Amino acid sequence: MKNKYIFGGVIVAVFLFLMIYLLTQSNIQYENDFAKVMAKEKTVKATGSWVKEKSYELDKENKTFTFYMADQSGNQMKVVYEGTIPNNFESAVSVVVTGKYQNGYFHAKDILTKCPSKYEQQNVKSSSM
């Protein structure tokens, strides 16, 4: 009886330790203040909106998609996404980019665009499986 609990307890402890460790490793913060995004230099999910006036650029050779994003207080930052323009990008009311600010621009590995009405969201989803 006692052995059973010790055995089980150790397994549970190892499991929980592993989970918490991985959780801290894979943890990504949401951030809607670009001043903080730029200061941090670590992977975040930055939320803001596309600066329409500055248009966007599709680079065919390097396969990058570049545009400018602004947060609520108007701070702007350049975003470079390795991939193509997401579905619905032009009509998005807000954009969530996942990545890291480095060398003067935000290097995005994922873009989520959100559209004005329900059920209308598009995503450049890359499935992990």
Add this chain to the structure above:
Amino acid sequence: MIGSIVLSLALASSLIAMVMYFLTFKGYQNTLNIGRIAYHSMAMLVIAASAILTYLILTHDYSYKYIYNYSSNDLPTGILAATFWAGQEGSFMLWVLFTSIVGIVLQNYSSKRGDLEPRVMSVFTLSTSFLLVMVSPLFKNPFAYIWTEPVFLGVKDISSAFLNQPWIQNFLFSDSSTNQNFVKMGPELYAALSSAGIAVKDFVIDGKGLNPQLLNFWMQIHPPILFLGFSMATVPFAFAIAAMMKNDYNHWVKQALPWVLAGAGILGLGIMMGGYWAYEMLGWGGYWAWDPVENSSLIPWLVGVASIHTLLVQRKTQAKGGIGKYAKTNLILSIMTYILVLYSTFLTRSGVLGDASVHSFVDPGMLVYLFLVIFIGTFIVLGFGMLIYRWKFLNEKIEGEESLLSRDLALFTASVVLCASALIVLVGTSAPLFGNAVDTFFYNDMHIPLAIIIGLLNGLSLLLKWKQSDGQYLLKKSFLSITLSIILTASMIIFGGITDIMMILLGLAASFSLFVNLEIAIKIIRGNMKMLGAYVAHIGIALFILGVIGSAAYSKHVDIDLIKNEPKEALGYQLIFTGYNPIENNTKYAFNINLKKGDKNYTISPIMYISEFNNGLMREPAILNMWTKDFYISPLGYDEGTNDSHNHGQVIDLEKGGSSELNGAKISFDRFDMPAETMQAMQEGKDFQMGAVLSLEFQGKKESFELLRKSVSGQVQFTDYTSQNTGLKIQLLNLTAGKIQISVSNPNEAAQENVQQNPKEVLSISASVKPFINLVWAGVLVMFVGFFVSVSRRLKESLVK
């Protein structure tokens, strides 16, 4: 109106049924029949309300807000009917509908099994009551009229017969930035329409339409199956509470088993159908992305499947008399399954995941949020309150020891591993509640070791005897399976090039479980067929894991540009883009790609189109399905090779009176040209134009010109100007209050580039090879069959006294 009345009556009946069933449980006579009548009336009223909603959808009655928001005249009938569950209100309605129907079966089932009915049904009707409050006019009522709150409707959806009426002018609005006209629908307009004797459904003649991503076969079948699974999760909860009400833990186990099995089978199928939809239509490039909405339906499934394993142990150990092992575990898991279904609803409907999910659900408002919290809270308090109340009694009934090598313990371990998996997904999915998110590698890394344990247990537990087994016996019995699985794993390493140690272990564990289960299943087929269920389901999960190893861990992927008619090698295939052609009445474009390997030739066509619904570019993948793999092409973009104003020329913003210097040329924005009639035309929604007068100064020569922003039947156009003097082309891009945006380019230079390089049509694609993905689908289907073979066996057993 009638719909809301029917739903309110249904709520009243549900409450009556709940009270009457509870009184019956408390020992009152005469109340059972009232309860039954009330329950059936409720179910009939819910079915009637659903029929009314379907009828209103099919007849395009846009005086209902829900119907206006999600459907339109051009939808084919099947899809039109499916708009029933396209939004929150309707999907709650679908949930109520299925729960009511499940309840009819449950009422019949429980009435034949002793004194079960009043207890089970009083808990069950608590759940239907909550759901009916949810769809009542207070919260998410699908029968809300369009004019209850002011809303702007596009002019195209309004019957043109009324647009020139004088009384409507007060309700017409125009958005000058997009140049679209709207009608403000609200109580005032409704009053105006009523006094003019016009029915709203004659006034609003078309709806907003459905998101094009939902416009397909899977929309018709995936949500109903998922919601049926959710509805069935209510049943084990009701059984567990019923057991605690009576303080009798013997019968509920075998009575609940067929329900738990059927519910898990259906929910599992529904979840994977969503995965197939994402893979085949939405072009995610895979079937599982750990998206919060996928996750939140996976969590209750995992816990439900965990409960199956411990329920089996309890049932088996009851044979000695007593209540059997894991009585408390089973109560907890059955309660948790339903609470997690509710939690899943909370996550996806309360707007808390707003930033995190592909499935977007608009913030439903504080009231709905609070109600969802109360809904879950009630069931948590009920479930765990009862448990605490009975805890002491249950503790006294605790039973014996198990040996390390017994089927008891193996099944319990399986249940623990499944719960661990559920916990991982739960923690990751709940992270957005705390302003965080987790990367998907969190889920993957955590699940690989768990999947290895699952594979091993899957094989081992079926070899073990219930009480105790010795190692010698085990080795002898599993010799064939071990040999075969080593051979299969070795061939995966040699032919499949699998080198990752975790993947090799996972492959070994999965093939071990596959062969053990196959071996036993083959023996059973010769004997007692009804015992087959568990083995079939486990063969399914083994196939599924093998499929995941191939299609997820060993999928190869490249992004390439295909120039028209130029062959390109990728992933061992030769690809040629041969051009595109319009399909489906010119609404979409199929981009044809020839695939060649050896002497085999295939053509597949990914699809792209601009959706009118959201003015966005939509993409659909194309899949070449082969026995051992899929070749998957997701379109990224298409370039016709002509000049694109986005990429050429320099973009300049100019304020009124401002100027900019470019290659020695000075461009100034002098003034706006806005005649008085423009203002009038703008307000009346007619065609109009606005101008910007600019001047260009180059080497002392000055020329003045005007660029126009034209609005022709709702479409905005911009003009350009080419200067003879400088050869510069100036194109107006935007014109707003006080500011313009122009692009300046030199067509001569651009033309020179083009002479050397003929315009090329380029299709950009993302191509991947998914080995053994068919095993994933086959595994899920086999698992589903296994669940239902088990249901038929356990159904018979549930009647035996």
